Amino acid sequence: MSDIERIHSTDRMSRIVKHNGTVYLCGQTAGEADWDIQRQTEECLKKIENLLADADSAVDRILSVTIYVRDMKDFAAMNAVWDAWIKDHPKPARACVEARMARPEILVEMSVVAAANG
Structure with missing residues (x-):
């Protein structure tokens, strides 16, 4: 059985969890009050890229993404x-x-599952 690795953990959660070659990212948000949906999406995606790098993964290794939007008018x-x-x-x-x-x-909030490199 593989070990579970938790990265960037707090008392509440881990920003990254790795298990059996799979990387799980916590939900990423960028909720500045003056940012529109496009700016928030850009910032979420930057956070995802950085967390994947921290987890020894990358954008081309993403398996699935769940995106939550506050209002479908912003879809x-x-x-x-x-x-x-x-x-x-x-x-x-x-x-x-x-x-x-x-x-x-x-x-907007995004939750990502990716494969680790190697």
Whole structure:
């Protein structure tokens, strides 16, 4: 049985969990009150890239992404940023749902599962 590695842990959660060659990232948000959905999406994607690097993984190793948007009216604007970001990479499985967020300024949250390198 493989060990479970927890990276960037707090009293509440780990930002990264690795097990059996799989990387699990906690939900990523970028909820600045003056940022629109596109800026928040860009910032979430930057965080994801950095966490994947910390976990010895990368964007082209993403297996699945669950995207939560506060309001589906922002779906097309979020997708414009996503599509530009993912265009040169293998496409992961993806789900996108409308959800109530922890704080009203959060417009998008992304949860990622990826394969570790090697």
